[in-house]
Amino acid sequence: MSRPSAPDLLxxxxxxxxxxxxxxxxRELHYEARMxxxxxxxxxxxxxxxxxxxNEEQRHLQALLDDSSTSELSALRQQLARAxxxxxxxxxxxxxxxxxxxxxxxLAINNPKAVRD
Amino acid sequence: MNAVTLSPAPPTVDQALPAIxxxxxxxxxxxxxxxxxASRLSGGAIQENWLLQVEQQGGSRAGEQRxxxxxxxxxxxxxxxTRAQEFAVLRCAFDAGAKVPEPLVLCSELTVMGREFFIMQxxxxxxxxxxxxRDGVRPEQRAALCRELGASLASxxxxxxxHAQLDFLPAPAKDHAQHCIDIYRNYLDTLSAGxxxxxxxxRWCELNRPEPMAPRLLHRDYRTGNYMVADGQxxxxxxxxxxxxxxxxxxxxxxxxxxxxxxGPQREAGGxxxxxxxxxxxxxIAELWMDRAALTYWQVMAHLRWAIIALQxxxxxxxxxxxxxxxxxxxxxxxxxxxxxxxxxxxxP
Numbered sequence: 001m002s003r004p005s006a007p008d009l010l011x012x013x014x015x016x017x018x019x020x021x022x023x024x025x026x027r028e029l030h031y032e033a034r035m036x037x038x039x040x041x042x043x044x045x046x047x048x049x050x051x052x053x054x055n056e057e058q059r060h061l062q063a064l065l066d067d068s069s070t071s072e073l074s075a076l077r078q079q080l081a082r083a084x085x086x087x088x089x090x091x092x093x094x095x096x097x098x099x100x101x102x103x104x105x106x107l108a109i110n111n112p113k114a115v116r117d
Numbered sequence: 118m119n120a121v122t123l124s125p126a127p128p129t130v131d132q133a134l135p136a137i138x139x140x141x142x143x144x145x146x147x148x149x150x151x152x153x154x155a156s157r158l159s160g161g162a163i164q165e166n167w168l169l170q171v172e173q174q175g176g177s178r179a180g181e182q183r184x185x186x187x188x189x190x191x192x193x194x195x196x197x198x199t200r201a202q203e204f205a206v207l208r209c210a211f212d213a214g215a216k217v218p219e220p221l222v223l224c225s226e227l228t229v230m231g232r233e234f235f236i237m238q239x240x241x242x243x244x245x246x247x248x249x250x251r252d253g254v255r256p257e258q259r260a261a262l263c264r265e266l267g268a269s270l271a272s273x274x275x276x277x278x279x280h281a282q283l284d285f286l287p288a289p290a291k292d293h294a295q296h297c298i299d300i301y302r303n304y305l306d307t308l309s310a311g312x313x314x315x316x317x318x319x320r321w322c323e324l325n326r327p328e329p330m331a332p333r334l335l336h337r338d339y340r341t342g343n344y345m346v347a348d349g350q351x352x353x354x355x356x357x358x359x360x361x362x363x364x365x366x367x368x369x370x371x372x373x374x375x376x377x378x379x380x381g382p383q384r385e386a387g388g389x390x391x392x393x394x395x396x397x398x399x400x401x402i403a404e405l406w407m408d409r410a411a412l413t414y415w416q417v418m419a420h421l422r423w424a425i426i427a428l429q430x431x432x433x434x435x436x437x438x439x440x441x442x443x444x445x446x447x448x449x450x451x452x453x454x455x456x457x458x459x460x461x462x463x464x465x466p
Binding site for chain 1: 302305309310311312313314315316317319320324442443445446449450452453455456459460462463
């Protein structure tokens, strides 16, 4: 693998954007510059945490569905979504808790500041 | 190039200013009308808003005026309401006593600008959510502002169907909450992915559905960011294009939802103040009993609605060919909305 890593490149590029370019930009472009900085940090975190996040979600969904034979995430999500709509999880004691755990690792990538206990 | 299929582009607002001045001159019975300045206001990809400084000699609005011209953007796609319909809603809200920019005149004659437009009074102040929820409103001004916001919403909610001026609005659903659930589910069914957290929120809303209330006129985007405040006071409610009949508690859930509190998440009334002040202001105008359970219910619904809109915006980026970073990032906002849905539904199993 080439060095430096993709997250490091993104973080350095983002720092340069925020430290040097942003102050030199006209006010009406600050919102755009901050959006770019935000997209870069999300991409960096996704690169670092994305596969762990997906593995965890897969484990939680398999446990909820009591199905260890399906491993594809999109299939698991669809299966659970359908079962919830049909009322099969109305009384499930762990649904909310597990969905929150999945959600927290996604938020740790998308917006860690927004994570609430 | 196939010239046969090309129709001439409608004039821009700048180009049409002489014709607009003539239209206003005639409408207000003035001797002379001059548009001193016209500047496009920021925001609004679907609609264009222009601030007009107008001088009229004689007529019913003689003197210097600050008006806003609102029209469809030339490339406008699938707007939710025509300008004529929005003008009618604004007129009804104004007549009902809600604080809104006074609607002045609608122009449906395409000879003037090639597009429909209307003119309303310009409002003072700012609508910018981050400012209003940080330091744009002083602590001692918060209670009064919340009461004004509650009172305006209650005034709007006194409008009931059927209503002759609003006959273009879709008929109210028998059960507004169930209707919303059905619409959001139908949208999710158009996507190939599954969304367990949203499905749980929808199922929870289905199981905990409150008794329906008689339909009222809803704003359906009544939140911080869509009203103007000048020196701590409400100057008017904006953006009426989503108005429709429904359960009045939906507007209150939307207004108080955490996702619209910007820099003031601890202040439940839109990030600007306390819920009790808002509800006091509301109940001074119209009686509405809303307990914590009902409020939580409609806050869950608010986050579901925002989540569906976020998915729609992300979809424009993912499959609609719109290479916009803003749309792309909206897709990544989904997890924040899901978190709130899970917290609200987890507290009351």
